[in-house]
Amino acid sequence: MFLASRRLYAEAAAIFYHDTWLDITDRAEPPGLFAEPITSLSPRLYICTMDLKIYPKNNLRSFNEVYVPLLREMAGQGSLHTLHLEINGRYPRLDFWTDHWSDDDDEFCETEVPLLIGPEANIEYRGPAFLAAQPFQAFLDFLSDPRIPKVALYTSSADHYEFWCDCHRKLSSKHGLPCSGGSWRGKSKRLKVNQKHLLQLFRSARALQTSAEVTSARASGPPTRHA
Numbered sequence: 001m002f003l004a005s006r007r008l009y010a011e012a013a014a015i016f017y018h019d020t021w022l023d024i025t026d027r028a029e030p031p032g033l034f035a036e037p038i039t040s041l042s043p044r045l046y047i048c049t050m051d052l053k054i055y056p057k058n059n060l061r062s063f064n065e066v067y068v069p070l071l072r073e074m075a076g077q078g079s080l081h082t083l084h085l086e087i088n089g090r091y092p093r094l095d096f097w098t099d100h101w102s103d104d105d106d107e108f109c110e111t112e113v114p115l116l117i118g119p120e121a122n123i124e125y126r127g128p129a130f131l132a133a134q135p136f137q138a139f140l141d142f143l144s145d146p147r148i149p150k151v152a153l154y155t156s157s158a159d160h161y162e163f164w165c166d167c168h169r170k171l172s173s174k175h176g177l178p179c180s181g182g183s184w185r186g187k188s189k190r191l192k193v194n195q196k197h198l199l200q201l202f203r204s205a206r207a208l209q210t211s212a213e214v215t216s217a218r219a220s221g222p223p224t225r226h227a
Contacts, residue, residue: 006041013046014079021051024067034070038077044070045078053086060097060135068142075148086154086190097130114208117201125205127163132207140203143195153193157184160191167198 001012022033029035033044050071054063074080115132117125130136143151155164162182168191184191 009041010046013041013043017043017046019049019051020047023053024055030066030070034067038073042078044074047074048079049082049084050074050080051084051086053088055088060139064135064138064142068138072145072147080148082150082152083148084152084154086156088156088190097128097136098133115205116208117205119200121204121206123201124208127205128161129207131163131202132205137203137205140199144199151195153195153198154190155193157186157188157191160184163202164191164193167194167201168192 002009020033022031024031036042038045052067054060071080071083111129112126113129115125115127117123117127117131143153145151155161155168160168160179160182162179165179165182179185
């Protein structure tokens with residue numbers, strides 16, 4: 001059916017590729033669905049809803065530079081309307097969120113530094129240094145990109161990082177199972193992030209310390225805020 005004619009290809013592709021799930025674990029280069037130059041017969045032009053999983057070994061900078069332009073292209077020239085983006089696995093690693101690299105698979109991004117956050121950058125907050133780094137800030141810009149009508153962000157509930165606690169869907173109020181230090185005690189395997197709240201808190205976040213101080217800083221208790 002796909003090879004019968006261009007018309008039949010378009011009709012079949014609109015059905016076959018309408019909902020697509022993709023796991024880009026450990027992929028430095030885009031898979032075949034993304035890799036080929038775009039033409040009128042490119043399958044990715046017919047994807048309307050995509051469920052995309054990112055894992056920690058695929059650096060966020062690579063996602064920003066490689067996948068974000070492709071997703072914008074799919075929305076601008078194709079049919080992409082809804083993107084469900086899930087950050088899964090043990091992702092709070094410094095080498096995932098920033099340009100730093102570590103060969104220790106168990107090294108979590110534990111460094112916390114004083115930050116200024118909030119709509120007017122006047123809320124003092126202790127949190128991981130990557131919140132003010134360019135890769136994370138570019139990722140926040142992508143989440144609010146008007147070129148893709150609907151973008152929903154999810155995190156793994158098994159090991160989501162503490163700063164997400166105020167930003168995921170308030171299942172705790174419904175089930176009486178609040179997070180404890182970043183540990184979700186409910187049964188949901190993934191948590192939907194309240195992106196509006198996430199953007200209000202951390203977009204344009206900036207560190208109050210130099211990069212040398214950030215590197216040597218260590219976590220010192222739970223995050224605190226005050227206006």
